[in-house]
Amino acid sequence: MAMSQSSAQVPVTVLTGYLGAGKTTLLNRILSEQHGKKYAVIVNEFGELGVDNDLVVNADEEVFEMNNGCICCTVRGDLIRIIEGLMKRKDKFDGILVETTGLADPGPVAQTFFTDDDVKARTRLDAIVTVVDAKHFLGQLEQGDEAQEQVAFADVILLNKTDLVSADELKKVEGRIKSINPYARIHKTEKSKIELEAILDKGAFDLKRILEFEPDFLEHGHDHDHEEEVKSLSLTADRPVDPDKFQKWMGALLQIKGPDIFRSKGILAIDGAPRRYVYQGVHMMMDADWGQPWKDGETRSSKLVFIGRNLDGENLKRGFQDCLK
Amino acid sequence: MKLDLANPAWRTALPPSRTVTADAPVSACAFNRDGATVAFALGDGRVRLLPADISAAETPAGEPVHRGAVLAMMADPAGDGFVSGGDDGRLLRLGTDGTVNELTNQKGKWIEHIAVHRASGAIAAVAGKNALVVKDGQTSEFGPHQSTVADLDFSKDGSRVACAHYGGVTVWSVGNVTLPPRRFAWAGSHVALKWSTDGKFIATGTQENDIHVWRIAQSTDMRMQGYPAKVRSLSWSADARWLFTSSQPVFTAWSFAGKGPEGKPPVQFGEEGASLITVVAAHPTAEFVAGGYESGELQLGDIKTRRSVVLKLADGSPITCLAWSTDGSRLAAGNDRGDLLVVDLRR
Numbered sequence: 001m002a003m004s005q006s007s008a009q010v011p012v013t014v015l016t017g018y019l020g021a022g023k024t025t026l027l028n029r030i031l032s033e034q035h036g037k038k039y040a041v042i043v044n045e046f047g048e049l050g051v052d053n054d055l056v057v058n059a060d061e062e063v064f065e066m067n068n069g070c071i072c073c074t075v076r077g078d079l080i081r082i083i084e085g086l087m088k089r090k091d092k093f094d095g096i097l098v099e100t101t102g103l104a105d106p107g108p109v110a111q112t113f114f115t116d117d118d119v120k121a122r123t124r125l126d127a128i129v130t131v132v133d134a135k136h137f138l139g140q141l142e143q144g145d146e147a148q149e150q151v152a153f154a155d156v157i158l159l160n161k162t163d164l165v166s167a168d169e170l171k172k173v174e175g176r177i178k179s180i181n182p183y184a185r186i187h188k189t190e191k192s193k194i195e196l197e198a199i200l201d202k203g204a205f206d207l208k209r210i211l212e213f214e215p216d217f218l219e220h221g222h223d224h225d226h227e228e229e230v231k232s233l234s235l236t237a238d239r240p241v242d243p244d245k246f247q248k249w250m251g252a253l254l255q256i257k258g259p260d261i262f263r264s265k266g267i268l269a270i271d272g273a274p275r276r277y278v279y280q281g282v283h284m285m286m287d288a289d290w291g292q293p294w295k296d297g298e299t300r301s302s303k304l305v306f307i308g309r310n311l312d313g314e315n316l317k318r319g320f321q322d323c324l325k
Numbered sequence: 326m327k328l329d330l331a332n333p334a335w336r337t338a339l340p341p342s343r344t345v346t347a348d349a350p351v352s353a354c355a356f357n358r359d360g361a362t363v364a365f366a367l368g369d370g371r372v373r374l375l376p377a378d379i380s381a382a383e384t385p386a387g388e389p390v391h392r393g394a395v396l397a398m399m400a401d402p403a404g405d406g407f408v409s410g411g412d413d414g415r416l417l418r419l420g421t422d423g424t425v426n427e428l429t430n431q432k433g434k435w436i437e438h439i440a441v442h443r444a445s446g447a448i449a450a451v452a453g454k455n456a457l458v459v460k461d462g463q464t465s466e467f468g469p470h471q472s473t474v475a476d477l478d479f480s481k482d483g484s485r486v487a488c489a490h491y492g493g494v495t496v497w498s499v500g501n502v503t504l505p506p507r508r509f510a511w512a513g514s515h516v517a518l519k520w521s522t523d524g525k526f527i528a529t530g531t532q533e534n535d536i537h538v539w540r541i542a543q544s545t546d547m548r549m550q551g552y553p554a555k556v557r558s559l560s561w562s563a564d565a566r567w568l569f570t571s572s573q574p575v576f577t578a579w580s581f582a583g584k585g586p587e588g589k590p591p592v593q594f595g596e597e598g599a600s601l602i603t604v605v606a607a608h609p610t611a612e613f614v615a616g617g618y619e620s621g622e623l624q625l626g627d628i629k630t631r632r633s634v635v636l637k638l639a640d641g642s643p644i645t646c647l648a649w650s651t652d653g654s655r656l657a658a659g660n661d662r663g664d665l666l667v668v669d670l671r672r
Binding site for chain 1: 348349350352367368369392393394396412433434435437453454472473475491511512513514531532533554555
């Protein structure tokens with residue numbers, strides 16, 4: 001599966017977050033502010049935005065299972081249709097934003113960009129941006145899986161409504177976010193106020209731009225270590241990776257554990273290869289390519305990152321060790 | 326209208342044609358009922374009319390009729406103009422004299438697909454999860470379906486309308502909204518639909534790059550696999566013996582004569598293009614088929630002799646739509662760059 005990148009492809013940003021976190025405020029700003037760019041916005045509730053604009057498209061979240069025997073292979077049928085329709089317009093877009101409702105799993109949206117050839121030809125998934133309500137996030141975690149899943153999927157997080165909490169509360173929320181997903185870039189905001197460059201055109205899924213994953217743990221980020229919770233796990237290796245063994249292991253792993261693994265990423269030092277081998281996955285969809293070349297004298301180490309639920313660290317570690325030369 | 330592809334003239338020169346440039350992608354094209362005018366639906370909200378006669382003076386471009394893109398357009402079955410649907414949720418009746426009449430306004434939805442039935446004058450359009458049928462000045466609504474309707478088509482006699490959606494096809498009686506519909510189930514999303522010209526079969530293209538065909542009387546179905554891309558364009562020959570499909574590098578036709586296509590490979594013929602066929606259109610009366618490629622190439626094929634000729638060379642702009650004049654003497658094509666092509670096939 002290859003997701004080819006080219007400048008003709010319109011970047012798509014997936015915007016997610018709990019009801020009331022500030023997504024609508026953010027979208028209204030993107031649509032109404034003068035920034036010289038043109039963004040199409042795909043929303044679920046037309047009325048909410050209060051902007052009558054050709055660039056706003058109403059969508060019902062239509063999650064379709066593919067009839068191909070793959071159990072977690074779901075796509076957003078409405079998105080496929082709408083992207084195709086948008087491409088018929090004379091005016092081209094600098095980007096497309098897809099809002100998902102507060103309760104929706106962002107998985108099918110992301111998978112649409114891995115599986116549908118027509119969508120892949122015209123657009124590229126740029127990043128998943130999650131808006132988090134600083135005041136209510138901890139409470140939302142108690143109410144169900146959605147809040148933590150949205151954080152788990154994110155490349156960029158807007159920690160919003162920071163003016164409504166104390167410094168201590170904010171620190172607590174930030175710590176909790178990082179315990180779920182230490183790889184997302186966090187921006188603290190009030191009233192969803194942020195420079196658009198911070199959230200749009202980030203290339204988070206661009207394999208050519210990935211050099212390193214730097215986790216951002218707080219010192220006390222690991223107080224919530226229940227197995228059923230969503231967390232991240234990273235594996236490293238200094239010995240080169242055997243590509244055949246790795247492919248077999250990862251394929252089998254995603255096949256079985258795909259529903260529980262929200263995001264997976266990796267930079268691999270393949271035995272004898274001059275370039276990094278980079279991959280990105282959403283559930284069981286995976287996309288891989290050769291990335292940046294290793295520099296002379298650079299330490300060639302491999303790193304895998306998983307963000308998901310019920311991750312068995314020991315088992316993953318052993319599996320990865322078996323893929324090394 | 327007799328076309329003889331064995332005539333050496335087809336090999337020595339491209340047939341006479343006219344190309345007009347618009348600066349927006351072409352989403353649909355159609356000849357009107359009397360065949361004198363051809364229309365091209367554009368991504369800037371305009372519908373550009375041209376005379377079917379390529380030597381007649383070009384008519385000027387009009388004003389946009391839709392806000393946003395025109396997404397669907399066909400000949401008006403009850404007049405000499407056209408019907409169009411767009412991003413703005415409006416379904417319009419367009420006169421060749423420039424008059425515009427709104428048939429319905431479904432604000433917030435896109436009118437992406439239209440079907441017409443010439444003998445009864447009925448127009449069907451997709452509006453979200455529902456299908457609308459406009460007939461004798463009355464609009465009736467069918468649905469909601471379990472997802473947005475992806476395509477729709479009338480039966481041969483115009484008494485029924487079939488809607489493709491996630492999970493299969495639903496067939497409604499046009500004259501009776503309250504009559505329970507007939508459902509044809511097949512898992513997955515169906516993205517294109519064509520009712521056969523003899524009314525006996527319904528064919529769909531699916532999200533999984535397959536074709537699904539139902540034999541209506543027997544309620545049996547069949548599945549054709551092996552396409553490298555979604556089959557978005559399906560076209561039945563005038564005699565319903567062949568189902569032509571896009572998404573192969575050559576003309577591909579499934580035989581529905583006799584016992585049908587089960588257990589047999591499709592007939593494939595023609596010059597292999599450097600890309601896949603994006604649109605196919607069967608000739609309205611005879612055994613010919615036109616195919617537009619992703620590369621911009623346009624070919625004309627003859628299923629009887631398995632010959633094909635090139636009507637337009639590749640230019641890198643995918644063909645997005647094709648339309649035959651009623652008598653089959655002219656072919657219109659549009660591409661995603663905004664070229665409006667009318668080919669005169671009489672030679």
